[in-house]
Amino acid sequence: MMKLIIFDFDGTLADTREYVMEVVRELQPKYHYVMPPPQAVHGKHIFSILREDLKLPLWRIPFFVNDVRKRIYVMCRNARLYPGIARALKRVSADCQIGIVSSNDAQVVHAVLKRHHVQCVSFVRGRAPLFGKHRILKLIMRSKRLSPDEVVYVGDEIRDVIAAKKARVRSAAVLWGYNSPASLKKEHPDLVCKLPTDFVSLLTL
DSSP, rough: OEEEEEEEEETTTTEEEHHHHHHHHHHHHHHHOOOOOOHTTTTOOOIIIIISSOOGGGHHHHHHHHHHHHHHHHHHGGOOOOOHHHHHHHHHHHTSSEEOOOOOOHHHHHHHHHHOOOOOEEEOSSSSTTTTHHHHHHHHHHHHOGGGGGEEEEEESSSHHHHHHHHHOOOEESSSSSSOOOOOOOOOSSSSSSSSGGGGGGGGO
């Protein structure tokens, strides 16, 4: 039985894609990239998108990510949880502690959870590094004195599955977020969630 289930936020619990796309369009004149079609990037790691599709030089990526974040933190307060998420979280929280680790701002996450009357989340760690979530997962385990086999990380992107593996915790991938089902399955997560009701299976990974 799992003792802690940690969820990603954007694309996993909340649908923020329209806001991300709007921000990327807004920044196009500043960074001079050609907008790739959504279907072309759906199966790619975010670093590949930045380098191969947007063709951003390495030195410009931190500035671009910072610009995106500043705008996203404002816009995502209006995001909606995916249908069935609130009920699924409440069900799972009856048997296990729930936390959130997100690249988004913690205040944004709390605002969305409050608007959807979700009160079962024990903690939120916001502004996690885009490529360093595994470090946050390790810190959380250490602070709660949990072993990797007592923790599972749930996300919607390739980088989430990779972060879980680097932290040596179980991984779960949801199929309704930013990356395609095929690309996620190639990373061999421990569990694939087709619907929020599948969260119950996280308890017995």
